[in-house]
Amino acid sequence: MTPQVLASISSLLTGEHRARAMAMFGVAGGAAAALGQILGGVLIEANVFDLGWRSVFLVNVPVGIVALIAAVKLLPETRAHNAQRVDxxxxxxxxxxxxxxxxxxxxxxxxxxxxxxxxxxxxxxxxxxxxxxxxxxxxxxxxxxLIPPTVLRLRAMRIGLLLAVGFFTTFGGFMFVFALATQGEAGMSPLEGGLSLLPMAVGFLITSIYGPRLQQRYGAGLILRGWIVQSVGYAVLAVVALTVWPDVTPWTLAIPMLIAGFGSGLVMVPLIGVVVGQVPPAQAGLGSGILLTSQQTCLALGAATVGTAYLSLAGTSWGQGGALAAVALAITAISLLMTPVTAKLR
Known part of the structure; x- marks a missing residue:
């Protein structure tokens, strides 16, 4: 379902409207990941129908119904004249x-x-x-x-995929371990843990407002600036985890989470649009589909790999605070390593 969103944007919109829609799509994904933690905390604490944590799956029911009705009512037909067979x-x-x-x-x-x-x-x-x-x-x-080799041979696609792997793997892993850490040694409730991510969502919101305008001015340079800002946010978070853990609260974590969220938004908002914009129009749909597939895959891969590394460290003398700091510093290092790669984008 997800790749069809960008395919529809590419088919229905052009020029500035398409760029803005792609930017909004990127921000929606990041903000939803942060806000979803808050909503999940609310549902768990409300204990809907005595389901405990299982109640989070109920979110998909009303959202799915509304999305289905909206798609039928609002979206025009975008079916290709010459449909290709599914691989x-x-x-x-x-x-x-x-x-x-x-x-x-x-x-x-x-x-x-x-x-x-x-x-x-x-x-x-x-x-x-x-x-x-x-x-x-x-x-x-x-x-x-399914994955045309000619598209992967495009320089912009190779760079975009490398950036997507770096960003979404670390982002997915961080969201997972942050929930474990805040609700573990820090002793926060699911709702408090979710609220700790609210500043990150605010950072994404700020980016959604000014990001498209900044993208027109800086282009791929906006992504590079995003990596730098994000690295600062995670570095500050590591300092907090090492100095005041486990006596942290949503307020204690607010500043580093806001900075990290703003930086992540600067990476996520223009990433797909900038990369797909450098792919020939005839292959833009395939390019966006490949990027989105890598996004979903890397989010899961990050939760598995970063989560495993975190849990291994948390079980040692490092504790959960030290393990969270190690994850934050690793993301800082990866963010800085991505800057010379990003500079190769036009």
Whole structure:
């Protein structure tokens, strides 16, 4: 469903309106991730129907109904005149590759890393090779592969994918470990933990207001500035975690979360639009779909990998505060490493 959003934006809008819509799409994803934590905390504390944490799944029901009605009523038809066949084999190979990678990373640590987890991780390598071979042969035969190799050979796409992997993996991992840390040693309730992310959502909101205008002025340079601001926010968070933990409150965390949220917004808002804007129009839809697929994959990958590293450190003398600081400093380092890569975008 998610890739169709950008495909519809590319099909229905042009020029400044398209750029603004893509920017708003990026901000919506980041702000929703932060606000979702707050809503989740409210639902858990309300204990709707005595379901406890399971009540968070109920959110999708009313939202899905409203979205379905709105789509039918408001969205014009964007069906292509010459519909292409779905690459079922490619989709199956991609799904298999993701399962082989994410399942052992998610379940390995709590199960004590049994043999099957290592076998699964090792099997990811031939699965990726098989997927790449199938996509290459499909495109060479004139069919429509799921991930066209010609699109991946575009310089802007390669850079964009690297930036997307760096950002969404660390962002997804941080959101996961932050919830564990604040509701663990810090002793916050689910609602308090969610409210600690409110400044980050405010940072995204500020970016959504001024980001499109700044993007017109700075272009890809806005992403570079975002990495720098984000690194400052996470560095300050690490200092807070190392000095006052576990006596932290939503107010204690407000300043670093606001800075990190503002920086993350400056990266997320223009990223897809800038990259897709440098891809030939005929391949823009495929490019946006690949970027969004990498976004969803990396969010899950971040929760699995960063979460595993955090839990391993938290169980040592580092404690949860030290582990959170280590994660924040790692994100700081990755953010700074992304700046020279971003500078290669036009």
């Amino acid at each position: 079922i084999v490619g989709a199956a190979l991609l799904a298999l590759t993701l399962v082989l990678l994410l399942l052992p990373l998610t379940e390995g640590r709590p199960l004590g890393w049994p043999l099957w987890t290592w076998v699964s991780l090792a099997a990811t390598i031939p699965a990726v090779a098989l997927l790449g071979l199938h996509q290459h042969r499909s495109e060479k035969a004139g069919r429509a592969p």
